[in-house]
Amino acid sequence: MTTVNYPTRRLQAIHDHTSSRPSRTKGFEELVTRLPTGERLTHFMGATGPQIRMDGKPILDYQVLNDSVTLELTSVNTEFEGTTQHLPKYNVLKVSSSEGIPIPAFWASIYALFTLYREQEQLPIILHSAINSLELASYLLDSGLGRLYPIEDRAPRVLERDVYFISRAAFWQAAGTEGYHTHSWLRDPRRPIPPVNSFTRSKKVIAQHPVRPSKPTPGQLLYQRYCTHVGQFLEIHYFDIDGVSDTVKREDGVSRHLAAFNKWHNDDRVNTAWGERGGYEKHRKYIEEVMADPHVLPSMMSWDGELMGYCEIMYTREDHVAQHYPEGIMVGDWERNVHILTGEQKFLGNGRAAIYLRCMLHYIFLSDPRTIRACGEPDWKNAGVHKAATDAGFIQEVCFDFPYKRSSLLLVTRARFFNKPLLW
Numbered sequence: 001m002t003t004v005n006y007p008t009r010r011l012q013a014i015h016d017h018t019s020s021r022p023s024r025t026k027g028f029e030e031l032v033t034r035l036p037t038g039e040r041l042t043h044f045m046g047a048t049g050p051q052i053r054m055d056g057k058p059i060l061d062y063q064v065l066n067d068s069v070t071l072e073l074t075s076v077n078t079e080f081e082g083t084t085q086h087l088p089k090y091n092v093l094k095v096s097s098s099e100g101i102p103i104p105a106f107w108a109s110i111y112a113l114f115t116l117y118r119e120q121e122q123l124p125i126i127l128h129s130a131i132n133s134l135e136l137a138s139y140l141l142d143s144g145l146g147r148l149y150p151i152e153d154r155a156p157r158v159l160e161r162d163v164y165f166i167s168r169a170a171f172w173q174a175a176g177t178e179g180y181h182t183h184s185w186l187r188d189p190r191r192p193i194p195p196v197n198s199f200t201r202s203k204k205v206i207a208q209h210p211v212r213p214s215k216p217t218p219g220q221l222l223y224q225r226y227c228t229h230v231g232q233f234l235e236i237h238y239f240d241i242d243g244v245s246d247t248v249k250r251e252d253g254v255s256r257h258l259a260a261f262n263k264w265h266n267d268d269r270v271n272t273a274w275g276e277r278g279g280y281e282k283h284r285k286y287i288e289e290v291m292a293d294p295h296v297l298p299s300m301m302s303w304d305g306e307l308m309g310y311c312e313i314m315y316t317r318e319d320h321v322a323q324h325y326p327e328g329i330m331v332g333d334w335e336r337n338v339h340i341l342t343g344e345q346k347f348l349g350n351g352r353a354a355i356y357l358r359c360m361l362h363y364i365f366l367s368d369p370r371t372i373r374a375c376g377e378p379d380w381k382n383a384g385v386h387k388a389a390t391d392a393g394f395i396q397e398v399c400f401d402f403p404y405k406r407s408s409l410l411l412v413t414r415a416r417f418f419n420k421p422l423l424w
Contacts, residue, residue, distance in 0.1 A: 029053070032112045033424070034226035034233070035183045041112040052109045060101055060109040062125075063094040069124050071165045073150060082156040090120050092163055095136075096129035103139055104181035110145070111183075114171055115228065118424040123166040140164050143176035169418040174366050186366045187221045195333065200295070204320040210333050212294040212315060219245025219257075222299065223363040227355050228424055232303045234359045236311070239298040241287050254280060257300050260307045261287065264343030273379070274341060275404075295319060301340075301356060308347040311360060312339040321377050324400040324409060336364050337375035353388035358422050361392060365414050374417075376410040377402075386410075393417045 029044040032052075044051045044058070052060045068089040075081045093113070095101075101109070113123055125146075127133040140146030146166040149155040167175070177184035195210045216222060219240030226233050240246070243255030250259060262283045264270050271277045276286065290296040290312060297313040316322050316335040325331055338360055342348055364374050378385040380399050386408065394410040401407070 033115045033228055035108055035111065036185050036187065036224045036226070036233075037183055039108070039183075041108055041115075043112065043116060052112045054105060054108055059097075059105040061096045062113075063096070065092040065094055065126075067092050067159055069160055069163055069165075071122050071124075071147075071149070072156075076150045076154075081154070088121060090117075090122060090124050092159070093123065093125045094129060095125050095127055097131060100132035101130055101136060103135075103176075104183060106136055106139065107145075107176050107181060108183060110166060110171060110176075114166075114168055115424045118168075118421045121168050121419075123168070124163045125166060126162050127164060128162065137164060139176065139180070140166065143180065145170050145176040168421070172362070172418055172423050173369070173414075184366075185223055185225045185362065187224055188216055190367075192368050192370060200318040205318055205322070207318040207322065209295075209315065209317040215291065215297070217244075218242065223359065223366075225359055225362065225423075227359070229351060229355055230303070233305075234356050235302045235305065236359070236363055237300050237302070239287055239291065239300060241284065241291065256307065258284060258287065260300070260343060261310055264310065264341060267343070269345075270341060270343065273382075301360075303347060306344075308342065308344045309356070310341045310343060313360070313364060314338070316375050320402075321375060321407075321409070324377075324398075324402075324407075326398050326409075329397070329411075332370075332372055334368050334370040335373050335375065336371055337377065338364070351391075353384065354391035357388050357392040361412065361417055362423060365417065372414045374412050377407040378410070380406045380408045393420055393422060 029042050032041045032043050034040050035054075039054050040056075042053045042056070044053055049061060049063050051058050052062070068091050070084070070087040070089045072081060072084060072087065075084050110123070114120075117123060127136050130136055141148070141164075146164040148164060149160045152161050155161045170176075174184050174186060177186075178189050190213065193211065193213055198209055198211045200207045200209065216238040218238065220238045221235060222238060223236040224233055237245075237257075240255055240257045243249065243253075243257070246256050250256070254262075258280065262280055265274060265276045265278065265283060276283070287298060290298045295315040295318045299311050299313065300307055301309040301311055314337050316331050316337045317333060319337060321337055322331045340357065340360065342353065361374055365371055376389055376394055378389070386396070389410050393412040393416050395412065395416075397409045397411050399406060399408050
């Protein structure tokens with residue numbers, strides 16, 4: 001008999017509770033996910049049908065219709081329109097509410113539905129049973145979160161003319177968040193700055209690139225997402241070298257971030273990979289240098305507020321990895337690469353690396369819509385990192401040599417990342 005350890009059983013149980021179809025058990029309420037602002041989204045199966053609730057309060061009722069539809073794009077205005085068989089078809093959800101559905105609650109409901117139906121590329125819904133259906137329809141179209149059949153008067157059936165196709169890729173790229181509510185995973189949304197030319201010359205690189213955005217404030221929360229696999233929030237904070245945001249001060253006066261950074265780099269496992277063993281003075285100087293570098297964003301990661309790792313997010317054009325891109329692949333102006341360190345032993349394994357790497361990529365792509373690709377360059381022999389990267393959507397392009405290690409060049413495009421069901 002094959003034995004399965006507790007963490008694996010727990011992950012499987014959470015997976016079962018967030019399967020691609022909601023539970024059909026009447027009277028049963030289950031946690032689906034949690035918003036970045038903390039609210040609990042649950043799925044309730046009542047006598048009248050399925051319902052989405054926020055902190056126990058019903059916000060949306062829906063009915064799964066027997067009609068299935070597909071969103072045709074490339075076949076429109078061709079002889080294949082309305083006859084394609086290879087495109088996925090999804091059952092239509094008929095949305096209803098006895099009261100008007102506020103836009104923030106509507107987005108939260110879509111979040112819950114895309115967690116329950118996470119394998120679907122589109123979520124087809126009918127809105128006319130909702131009191132404020134016109135407002136909801138305008139929100140979907142204006143934000144880019146949803147669309148109608150490309151040519152409404154030529155839809156294959158009358159039904160399709162009433163269906164709004166909500167895009168999974170648009171949803172996870174935060175369509176319908178900024179300007180509408182504060183529930184987004186990106187906790188520090190900023191408008192992209194104009195592309196103004198700048199230049200970097202250092203020992204490692206000579207590069208022309210756009211001016212980079214100013215750094216966040218010390219300790220600022222940049223990103224937060226509830227990860228159903230482990231039932232915890234993954235949080236990314238900008239590095240707080242002086243403990244400005246620390247609510248509890250250490251007796252030695254060292255900030256939580258710097259103390260953790262120092263502790264991790266003096267661990268044999270971490271030192272083998274990073275080679276930065278040393279005292280507080282050395283590590284303070286290290287962080288001060290990367291904080292002063294416009295192309296690097298030094299940050300700390302945590303699970304439910306417990307520090308677990310360090311990461312550096314860099315603009316690739318002015319990073320020395322750019323010199324190792326193979327012929328035919330140009331480094332984009334807004335392309336970024338990452339260095340990640342898992343510091344706490346308790347957070348190693350059980351698939352967590354792939355989860356937080358997906359969160360890191362999610363943050364990178366959300367923070368600027370012009371970022372169309374991300375890069376990683378781990379040691380080519382690190383099988384664990386390669387597996388996590390593959391699970392997060394990366395593809396290995398080449399192996400190359402830095403002066404101090406042989407690395408794999410790993411790349412993932414925005415389209416590849418958001419076209420896969422990697423986030424829930």
